[in-house]
């Protein structure tokens with residue numbers, strides 16, 4: 108249950124229960140904090156990245172009840188009782204998610220700052236649509252900004268992961284790894 112304790116002089120911490128990466132947790136935090144701040148500062152989940160804080164870069168994206176949400180625009184108090192998924196929960200134990208694998212294979216992550224947001228957003232896309240077109244991938248990822256890759260590797264990595272998740276024995280094209288020859 109959501110509680111906000113007040114004292115005579117200051118507003119004290121809020122205390123909420125929610126599920127994060129499949130586990131029930133309770134967390135206490137200053138009630139003005141965003142979900143991004145609560146995840147990073149109060150839960151130690153620093154995989155969610157802190158970028159513009161204006162809803163423009165997408166690097167803070169997490170999933171709330173299975174949908175991508177910009178955690179810099181959501182109050183921590185708003186996720187009371189909800190299911191939050193962050194990049195820390197994407198791998199299955201020591202097995203990378205197919206998207207994590209293809210991002211690594213293709214060099215779709217360079218500095219990596221944007222990568223958690225791309226991975227979680229792309230995961231929702233390919234769970235809804237097993238064979239998205241390049242245009243559908245671009246549209247789904249339009250809210251995520253990458254300053255390093257030029258996007259092509261990211262789109263190719265999503266296509267390759269989707270193919271593998273459909274059961275195809277897909278490998279990266281040589282030109283995707285070595286460039287056009």
Ligand code: FES
Nearest residue numbers: 158159160165179
């Ligand atoms: S930090 Fe949230 S969109 Fe940029």
Ligand code: FES
Nearest residue numbers: 217218253254255
């Ligand atoms: S890999 Fe550096 S911002 Fe995308």
